[in-house]
Amino acid sequence: MPVSRLVEFMTVLRGAGVPVSTAETLDALAVAEQLGLEDRARLKAGLSLALAKTGEDKARFSECFDRFFHFSRSTVAPVPGEEDESLNPPPSPGGEAAGEGGGSGGQQPASALGRMLVADEPEELERRMARAMDDAGLRGIRVITQKGLYARRIMQGLGVEDLDGEILSLERDARPASVRRARMLREARDALRARVIEEVNRQFLLHARSYGQELREQAMRNVSLRHLHEFDDVRAQVERMARRLRILHSRRTRSARRGPPDLRRTIGESIRYGGVPLALRHRRRRRGKSRVYVVCDVSRSVAPAARFLLLFLQALHEVLPDVRIFAFASRFGEVTDYFRGEDPDRAVARIMTNFGGSGTDYGAMLEDFSALCGGELDRRGTLIVLGDARNNELPARQELLREMAARLRQVYWLNPEATNRWGSGDSVMPLYLPACRRAMSCRNLAQLERFVDELLSATR
């Protein structure tokens, strides 16, 4: 197995989501040099140490390794075992045909591929297959619909057309020996095709995953939140995005290393040195804990956005520990406890059933919120309102929001509608805007991510 094969393996690993840097690639090559390439289990253990750096990555690595080196094992060291039995037709029909059919039956098949299938040469066949796969450019496979195309190209590369012709002509010839022979060749061909398809499948899983994953992630970021539930792995995507943000904003309560000089401690410690203030001590600045209040409109039009915002905040629990969540649509209430020890998805679903409905009244929401939390709002707090501000012609009570904003550190408003729709119809968004530090439209994951990023920098 040459070095290029290893490097290709790193590419596949990256595709599977294991972050492999150039430095780690070099480490892996050094490891391979130390361990040699013959002993697969040792190599796997060694490479795992150098390439997979978290528990999850180890699992992904193991899966990738097994899949990637599966085929190369049979090309490098062909082990004629079960594989060639399934591949080659059982020798008995061929032998029978030869014995029975006398002169005509003993012939070699006319087509090259047919000869190869009948002859018991798995190695030769493997080699041909590998070459046909290279010729067909199988490593360029990207989307699932290309599978059939590639399989056909490989079969053609192996010379299946001649074989097909031979089978047809044998079938036209009505002699029993020919018919039997045709059947045998057909079976062998079908077995070969099944194998090619299996190989194409595996290559697809290996090589298309990186590309497909990228494509999917791009799509997931930009598709409207309303349609996002059609992606089944969207939770994982949200977690991934949250994880990135979490590492970026990892809790750091101690700010700059030093605050202003601390006279008390400096003098206190100077006693050790006979009253000479030898070491100047500084006060340490500590960041106050910030509090976040989230008020979500969970009426039907806003629910998808609410769901993802809540998932995001839940995944960020480590960096944003003090979050209180309120929901409103038909009624208003605190839902923070819904998330205690509950799967976030299920918690969100329960909130939707308990609070969902239509006919939202933002004025009443502000009143309720101010009645519930008005007393404790201070400079540490951040209020996030998620809603379309469509107030059904009811009083907007923007003075309440302004009054709370004055006491809070900041107010953010997330609106699932595009900016140009704010203020149209019964939307009272423009009335609330002056009180908000920032109001942004949040219609897809990319926008949501941008908001959360900003929130994390703004709350510390």
Place this chain on the structure above:
Amino acid sequence: MKSRIHSTEEVSEGLAGQGYICDPEVAMAVFLAARLRKPVLVEGPPGVGKTELARAASAYLQAPLIRLQCYEGLDEARALYEWKYGKQLLYTQLLREKLGDLLAGADTLDACMDRLAGMGDAFYSETFLEPRPLLQALRSDEPPVLLIDEVDKADQEFEAFLLELLADYHISIPELGTVGAKTEPLVFLTSNNSRELSDALRRRCLHLWIPFPDSDLEQRIVAARVPEISDALRGQLVAFVQRLRELELKKQPAISETLDWARSLVLLHARELEPELVRSTLSLLLKYEQDLATVRNGLSRLLRE
């Protein structure tokens, strides 16, 4: 330090000789770390022998062990070096007269300054440098084993500061310049994942994950560490602990707890696991009241299986 290691099997046996029984992957990590001179980041649940691995490796390699315990607020002064303020002060006091003599002829301030400058950086030299673990490891004459324990407990700033050491084995001290390693140490970092470590740190290390041992490995570990225990009791004990790990517990019993329990059972002259005995010694295995209650309730079933 042992100069040459030839195979992972050799490491495996060597560690076993120190009473540290491990699976081939752990031996492989030590082997590669020694051969490639790369730090190893060891992760895994608490009590599976991460710190012990460094200790065993140091004994096996006949290298001195230098240990740095990390905690929140750990800074360079504690980890790397510090100036001996007290000694500096004492010396200035003692040398006061001598200094007076030296400066006697100088009339102007400038002349004094010139003379002082001529004496060199007497008070910021090696004599007054207090080396802390990291500097000790770099200046050690024979390659040591450096254990940076629970690196996840230290602040992120400290983690960033470690990067220079881990990548090139040298460290910058403003007053002295860059200090390179005399002999490259073998570095083990351990983490309990109380904070996610940065990718930069992970990139520079080999990464070893030590899981809870399977039944067979745990049997061998107990046999090596508590040789007095009878075979039958050992089998029962390990099987019981393995079953405990399948339960939903707040903290699962680790190897260290298995060993404590085995030792105390030997002290109590136990011949086999009896419900009463288990009940009274269970607190050695489980450290939370809640877990204890869970297990006590299902004890008879757990023992019968």
